[in-house]
Amino acid sequence: MGRVLRVRKKVDYHKVNHKYDKYTFKSQKVVKIKVHKYSGTVGRASAAPPLTTWPPLGMHGGVTYFADITIGTGWRGAAIDTVWMPFKLLDIHGSQWQGISQVVAGADADVMARAHFDDVCHSLRTAYMSTRITEAVGEAAAAMYVLENHPGYQMTWGAHVHAGTGIDQIWQYTHGNGIRDYLIVEAKGPGATLLFSPFLPTGYNQMDPGWVINHLYSMSQNGHAAGQDIVARKGLVFAVAHPNYNGGSKSYYGLHHSSAHAARPGRVFGIVVTAQWRADGSLGYNATAPVRYL
Numbered sequence: 001m002g003r004v005l006r007v008r009k010k011v012d013y014h015k016v017n018h019k020y021d022k023y024t025f026k027s028q029k030v031v032k033i034k035v036h037k038y039s040g041t042v043g044r045a046s047a048a049p050p051l052t053t054w055p056p057l058g059m060h061g062g063v064t065y066f067a068d069i070t071i072g073t074g075w076r077g078a079a080i081d082t083v084w085m086p087f088k089l090l091d092i093h094g095s096q097w098q099g100i101s102q103v104v105a106g107a108d109a110d111v112m113a114r115a116h117f118d119d120v121c122h123s124l125r126t127a128y129m130s131t132r133i134t135e136a137v138g139e140a141a142a143a144m145y146v147l148e149n150h151p152g153y154q155m156t157w158g159a160h161v162h163a164g165t166g167i168d169q170i171w172q173y174t175h176g177n178g179i180r181d182y183l184i185v186e187a188k189g190p191g192a193t194l195l196f197s198p199f200l201p202t203g204y205n206q207m208d209p210g211w212v213i214n215h216l217y218s219m220s221q222n223g224h225a226a227g228q229d230i231v232a233r234k235g236l237v238f239a240v241a242h243p244n245y246n247g248g249s250k251s252y253y254g255l256h257h258s259s260a261h262a263a264r265p266g267r268v269f270g271i272v273v274t275a276q277w278r279a280d281g282s283l284g285y286n287a288t289a290p291v292r293y294l
Contacts (some may be wrong), residue, residue, distance in 0.1 A: 044089040047134040047189050049277045054091040054098065060281040062103035062283035068095040075099060076121070080106040083117040083140050084282070086125045095256045097125075102282055102293035106147035116143055116158030118168075123159070127259060134189030138166065141275035141285040146171050151285070153183055157226035167215050177266045182230055183290070201242045201252050207270055210241070210254060212293050217253040232270060234294055236258030261294045268294040 053067040067154050069075045069086050076084055079101070086099035107113050116139065123136040139159045146153055150171070157170035169185035195206045203210035204255065217238045219227025230236070241254030255261070269290040278284045 044092065045087060045128070045130050045133040045272075047191075047275075048087045048090060048135045049100075049281060049283075051277075051281060052092045054094070054100075054281070056279075056281050058280055060278070062101075063211060063282050065090075065099045065281070066099045066101070067091070067197070069097050069099045074100075077101075079103075080114060081105070081145060083107070083144065083283075084121040085137070085140065086121065100281065102144075104147055109148065110158075112142055112153055112155040113147060113249065115160040116155060118161040119158070131277070133233070134192060135187070136187035137187075137283070138273070138275045139185040141189075141283055142169055142185050142273035144272045144283065144285050145285045146183065146185060150183065154219060156229070157224070161224075161226075165213070166218070167227075170230075180229075180233060181266055182268045184268065184270040184293070185273045186270070188272060190275050190277060192274065194272060199246065201245055203278040204252055207272060207291075209293050210252065212254050212268075212270060213238070213255060224264050233264065233266055235264045236294075267292060 007191055054067075057066065064074070066075050082101045084099060086097055088096055088098075088211045090100070092096040103116070104113075107117065120136045123139075124133060125135050127136065130284065136159070143155065143158065146155075146169070153171040153173045155169065155171050157167065159168070162168075167184055168187040171183040171185065173181045175181070175185075178211070188194070189208050201210065204214060205211060213236075216230060216236065217226050220231045220236075220238075237256040237259040239256035240251050240254045242252040244251055269292050272288045273291050274286045276284045276286055
């Protein structure tokens with residue numbers, strides 16, 4: 001005996017046409033857009049100082065604590081040698097938004113560094129992701145390290161002019177004869193480490209020589225003056241070192257044999273700076289030994 005076929009249900013096209021506009025086939029239902037009325041990550045950020053009661057005994061002389069940055073006086077004052085760092089629940093017993101400011105030697109003489117610190121403050125206040133807060137703390141600590149330990153270096157590339165992956169900071173030192181040395185800085189927040197992927201060419205992981213050269217090429221092609229200055233002064237000539245790597249769409253660049261960097265004056269170094277909160281409430285850092293690339 002054969003299978004009995006069921007009668008297919010008849011489609012009521014009148015109802016369909018009533019629900020949809022027959023010309024655009026778009027639902028006539030009004031879409032409500034959800035608007036978030038808050039800013040900043042929820043709760044206390046993992047990159048915030050580990051101290052949960054403020055101000056601590058023996059607080060660093062260059063650090064000022066603000067119990068409520070929404071109503072307190074002095075927050076984001078006129079000081080130009082200071083980094084401002086807001087955190088939710090810095091003191092878990094206090095108001096939601098508190099903050100600390102920290103004096104940074106040399107910041108008053110570096111306009112780009114001050115703009116960099118302003119971006120750090122903005123990111124800490126508005127970031128939704130805890131990873132972004134960790135990055136911002138790392139950016140602050142890295143700039144503090146250079147200003148306090150490499151006097152005379154001026155920032156040319158920082159958080160205020162870039163976003164996403166790539167070189168975090170570039171600093172330059174101009175000698176009396178006009179020759180420039182450069183310092184490429186990778187900023188890491190508390191507990192963060194350099195990124196590594198087995199799927200990249202050898203020598204192209206974060207802060208490897210190939211990684212630096214590849215990003216300098218990218219900066220030169222995208223019109224970023226900080227990278228173009230290094231390329232021009234060092235006479236860098238690029239070539240595709242790994243075309244369509246592993247059959248993918250991305251190629252990686254290296255230096256062509258005609259590159260004149262070996263004969264050009266000036267040096268390019270790189271360091272990794274990791275943020276570290278100190279017991280006195282101040283933001284500190286650990287830095288690797290400088291590595292010369294060019």
